[in-house]
Amino acid sequence: MHIVVCIKQVPDSAQIRVHPVTNTIMRQGVPTIINPYDLFALEAALRLRDEHGGTVTVLTMGPPMAEDSLRKALTFGADRAVLLTDRFFAGSDTLATSFALAQAIAKIGETFGTPDIVFTGKQTIDGDTAQVGPGIAKRQKLLQLTYVSKIAELDLAARRIKVERRAEGGVQVLETRLPVLITMLEGTNEMRRGTMVDALRAARAEIVTWSAKDAGIEDVLKCGLRGSPTVVKRVFAPAARSDKAQMIEIQPATRDTADALVAAIFGGIAGIEGDLVELHQTL
Amino acid sequence: MIEERFDAIVIGAGMAGNAAAYTMASRGLKVLQLERGEYPGSKNVQGAIMYASMLEKIIPDFREDAPLERHLVEQRFWVMDDRSHTGMHYRSDDFNEDKPNRYTIVRAQFDKWFSRKCREVGVTLLCETTVTELIRNDAGKVLGVKTDRRGGAVFADVVVLAEGVNGLLGPRAGLRASPKPETVALAVKEMHFLPAETIESRFAIKGDEGVVIEMVGTFSKGMTGLGFLYTNKESISVGLGCLVSDFAETRESPYAMLEAFKAHPSIAPLLAGSECKEYAAHLIPEGGFKEIPQLYGDGWVVVGDAAHFNNAVHREGSNLAMTSGRLAGEAIHRIKAARDPLTKDTLKLYKQLLDESFLMKDLKKYKDLPGLLHTNSKNFFLSYPQLMSQAAQSYLRVDGTPKIDKEKKTLRSFIDKRSRLGLISDAVKLAMAWR
Numbered sequence: 001m002h003i004v005v006c007i008k009q010v011p012d013s014a015q016i017r018v019h020p021v022t023n024t025i026m027r028q029g030v031p032t033i034i035n036p037y038d039l040f041a042l043e044a045a046l047r048l049r050d051e052h053g054g055t056v057t058v059l060t061m062g063p064p065m066a067e068d069s070l071r072k073a074l075t076f077g078a079d080r081a082v083l084l085t086d087r088f089f090a091g092s093d094t095l096a097t098s099f100a101l102a103q104a105i106a107k108i109g110e111t112f113g114t115p116d117i118v119f120t121g122k123q124t125i126d127g128d129t130a131q132v133g134p135g136i137a138k139r140q141k142l143l144q145l146t147y148v149s150k151i152a153e154l155d156l157a158a159r160r161i162k163v164e165r166r167a168e169g170g171v172q173v174l175e176t177r178l179p180v181l182i183t184m185l186e187g188t189n190e191m192r193r194g195t196m197v198d199a200l201r202a203a204r205a206e207i208v209t210w211s212a213k214d215a216g217i218e219d220v221l222k223c224g225l226r227g228s229p230t231v232v233k234r235v236f237a238p239a240a241r242s243d244k245a246q247m248i249e250i251q252p253a254t255r256d257t258a259d260a261l262v263a264a265i266f267g268g269i270a271g272i273e274g275d276l277v278e279l280h281q282t283l
Numbered sequence: 284m285i286e287e288r289f290d291a292i293v294i295g296a297g298m299a300g301n302a303a304a305y306t307m308a309s310r311g312l313k314v315l316q317l318e319r320g321e322y323p324g325s326k327n328v329q330g331a332i333m334y335a336s337m338l339e340k341i342i343p344d345f346r347e348d349a350p351l352e353r354h355l356v357e358q359r360f361w362v363m364d365d366r367s368h369t370g371m372h373y374r375s376d377d378f379n380e381d382k383p384n385r386y387t388i389v390r391a392q393f394d395k396w397f398s399r400k401c402r403e404v405g406v407t408l409l410c411e412t413t414v415t416e417l418i419r420n421d422a423g424k425v426l427g428v429k430t431d432r433r434g435g436a437v438f439a440d441v442v443v444l445a446e447g448v449n450g451l452l453g454p455r456a457g458l459r460a461s462p463k464p465e466t467v468a469l470a471v472k473e474m475h476f477l478p479a480e481t482i483e484s485r486f487a488i489k490g491d492e493g494v495v496i497e498m499v500g501t502f503s504k505g506m507t508g509l510g511f512l513y514t515n516k517e518s519i520s521v522g523l524g525c526l527v528s529d530f531a532e533t534r535e536s537p538y539a540m541l542e543a544f545k546a547h548p549s550i551a552p553l554l555a556g557s558e559c560k561e562y563a564a565h566l567i568p569e570g571g572f573k574e575i576p577q578l579y580g581d582g583w584v585v586v587g588d589a590a591h592f593n594n595a596v597h598r599e600g601s602n603l604a605m606t607s608g609r610l611a612g613e614a615i616h617r618i619k620a621a622r623d624p625l626t627k628d629t630l631k632l633y634k635q636l637l638d639e640s641f642l643m644k645d646l647k648k649y650k651d652l653p654g655l656l657h658t659n660s661k662n663f664f665l666s667y668p669q670l671m672s673q674a675a676q677s678y679l680r681v682d683g684t685p686k687i688d689k690e691k692k693t694l695r696s697f698i699d700k701r702s703r704l705g706l707i708s709d710a711v712k713l714a715m716a717w718r
Contacts, residue, residue: 017560031322075411196285196435199409 001054001156003045004105004115005078006136007038009062009069010126018237034069037121039191041184044151045119046077046192052156055079057108057115061089061100067207074202075194081205082108086212091225094127098135099222104215105140117161118181122147130183137181145174146183289315289439291615292428293406294414294452296323299587299604300445301397302341306612309404312619315437316406317430319413324394328472328565329601330511330520332495333388337602341609342400346382350392352515353493354383357486361549363500363510364672368549379492387493387513387520389474417442417456417583424626425456425582441582441615441625445608448566448588459576459585464531466570466591466653468508470524471537473545475557479517485553486514497598498523502544504535505665509598510544512553519554521545524567537564567600568593572650578637579630584611592642596649603642610636662709666700 011030034042045056058073060066061084070081084104092100109115118140123130130146137144145163152173153162162175166185194202212220221227248261259280266272293304296318308314320326332355338345357374378384402408416429418436427438444453454461477485486494498510508525523537523544530537545554568574568591575591578584586592587604594603614633615625623629637643674693697706 031325193432196409196412196430196432196437199412199432200285200287200407203407203409 001049001052001117002113002115003049003054003056003117003119004108005038005042005045005056005058005073005119006101006132007042007058007060007069007073007121008035008124009033009060009066010035010124013125032065032068034072035121035124035126037123037125037184037186039121040186040188041119041121041182042073042076042078043189043191044182044184045117047189048117048151048154052154055112057082057112059084059101059104059108061085061092061097061104070207071202071205074205075199076191077194077198080112080208082208082210084210084215088212088220088223091228092223093228093230094129094131094135095229096223096227098132098139099227100212100215100217101132102136102139103217104210105136107210107215114179116156116178118142118179120181120183122183122185133181133183140181142179142181143176144181144183145176147185148182149185149188284434284436285438289313289437290619291315291441291443292317292437292439293443293445294428295445295447295450296320296394296398296408296410297327297445297447297587297604298397298601299589299608300443301394301401302605302608303443303445303586303612304406305341305397305401305404306609307616308401308406310612310616312616314406315439316401316408317412317414317428318408318410320410322395322410323398323408324391327390327394328563329390330472330513330522331388331390331393331601332513332598333386333393334599334602335382335384335386337605341605349396350388352387352389353491354378355385355387355495356488356492357494359494359496361496361498361500362668362671363498363502363547363549364669365501366548367672367675368498368500369671369675387495387515389515414452417452419456423581425580440619441584441630443608443611443615444583444585444589445587446589448568450589453585453589458580458583462566462568462591463570464528465526466568466574467527468524468567468569469527469530469537469564470522470567471541471562471564472520472522473541473562474515474560475519475521475554476517476560477519477557481556482514482517482519488514491516499664500668501665502540502547503664504533504540505661506530506533506535508664512550518560519557521550521554526569527566569595569653571595571653572646575646579627579633581627582625584615584630584633586611592646594645594649596652597645606640606642607637610640662701662705670697670700
């Protein structure tokens with residue numbers, strides 16, 4: 001069995017800052033991490049491999065420094081890493097990204113064996129669109145299972161897979177045939193700690209690095225900024241709320257201070273004046 | 284267990300560990316380096332000033348691509364009371380040279396660069412890998428390490444302990460004592476973001492020029508302590524440190540002291556309008572020469588902060604770390620090249636190289652100073668700063684008091700505070716310790 005897991009290197013959103021003057025996102029010095037949702041996809045893939053045998057290839061598109069994320073994925077236990085990097089890819093939106101990744105997956109299929117399952121995270125924390133996974137599925141003509149919370153069964157002989165999927169108001173149990181693309185939901189598993197052997201292998205592994213041409217992408221007009229119809233009109237930080245905290249002295253606490261407190265907290269909410277009067281009387 | 288054997292395992296990817304790993308790998312040894320942090324530098328804290336000549340001895344052309352913040356053209360020493368500072372500033376255009384001597388750095392960036400250099404010469408680096416134990420034979424010889432990863436035992440001819448001031452492995456294995464509260468300082472530091480132009484106009488500098496301020500005074504509440512403020516490219520590092528034993532005794536909180544320090548009328552204007560980016564704390568070895576532990580043994584050496592290498596007077600920590608790492612690496616390479624085993628007997632070469640270097644000579648020179656400042660801390664850090672401020676004010680205010688009376692009054696205030704004998708004794712002791 002061959003599983004491809006698409007991961008993305010993203011800025012650690014917990015540490016991101018907005019420039020106070022220009023309102024642009026300051027990426028300089030912000031540590032990068034593997035998109036947290038992708039880790040659930042990777043762990044799901046590694047578990048399937050451990051149970052059923054086969055190999056896991058991790059794929060990312062990004063600048064050369066995205067190699068760090070791939071190496072980390074190898075430390076967790078992935079077997080092979082492919083970095084798709086080319087200046088043609090700069091400025092890609094989800095349409096151009098899913099095009100490039102789909103082409104790279106086709107090339108991975110030719111080079112290392114056709115994948116039975118392609119995994120992605122539910123979405124990324126920097127784009128939050130959840131479009132790239134389905135985009136790849138469509139282009140690669142893979143059946144798609146999105147928001148999957150559990151891989152219930154995999155029958156390689158029958159080429160069938162059964163999963164649980166979170167849907168509005170419940171859980172769907174879906175069964176379909178391979179090959180398939182799965183976008184994995186957060187909180188569905190916990191990433192393992194790689195063994196010493198994995199860590200050593202990852203530190204020395206040769207990362208397969210492909211340009212657009214290496215990945216067999218001929219139509220570079222579909223890549224990067226030129227292949228991206230999405231336009232970012234403006235990036236801005238919302239204005240800070242002007243509400244100021246206020247201090248209410250409660251020493252000694254009296255009925256009046258209690259009323260003042262209630263009024264301060266609930267006073268601005270329309271339509272509850274009656275309730276407040278009633279509350280005052282009950283107390 | 285890992286079948287593969289290494290020539291050396293380096294524990295830690297700070298200045299000392301990187302220097303040792305680089306030195307050995309660039310001479311052809313097979314080196315495995317283990318770092319508990321997520322990436323090299325993620326756990327490392329320093330002011331930080333880096334002295335060029337010690338790094339030049341390891342990577343001569345480091346200026347080409349190392350992430351350096353500013354080269355220093357001005358040094359200010361301040362003696363502060365609660366409302367003033369008495370300062371000495373030294374600034375020279377001579378510091379604007381082709382190869383400047385001192386730079387401010389940001390360790391998270393710098394250590395990543397240093398580590399990349401190590402990997403380029405063949406070091407195998409594993410991050411997020413904590414060494415839990417040294418593997419030793421019955422005779423006590425160190426054979427390798429165990430890590431917190433499954434199947435995590437690895438073996439090598441020698442283990443270089445570059446685990447930092449608070450490293451647990453050495454003390455646990457009985458190779459050295461844990462740091463004592465009276466010989467380590469706790470330093471707290473904040474990084475404040477400011478646009479480069481603001482920093483340049485505020486400190487009257489241009490381009491990559493930088494300024495350093497180092498302070499003593501009443502902010503340390505009578506404890507042995509040092510404050511600092513360093514200009515980086517787009518940020519200012521500000522912090523202070525005092526001995527851990529003093530903190531324990533006075534029950535002062537480091538963060539509250541730092542808040543008061545930042546609000547000091549001499550410091551607040553330098554930080555005005557900035558945004559605090561990070562808060563960090565770290566232990567600094569301050570015991571000097573007398574606290575240096577056994578540095579080598581069968582199959583092991585200890586380098587950097589873990590070996591208590593820090594010159595508190597000249598505030599040299601990381602360059603002693605780099606130097607000790609390099610000398611350990613050179614010694615190990617020479618022993619390996621002679622096809623000798625790495626035993627206590629052969630590894631004494633490391634100690635010999637240290638003794639011949641500036642490192643041990645400097646630490647020996649100041650061996651009595653940490654003790655003196657500690658036992659006299661109230662005078663040096665509380666009384667004298669206040670007296671200096673009073674003297675300066677008395678000199679600068681013109682109010683019709685006869686000058687002779689003013690001088691007498693100043694002298695009397697010093698004597699009242701410390702007695703004639705006390706003053707002379709402090710001066711003599713300081714001179715002796717410095718000599």
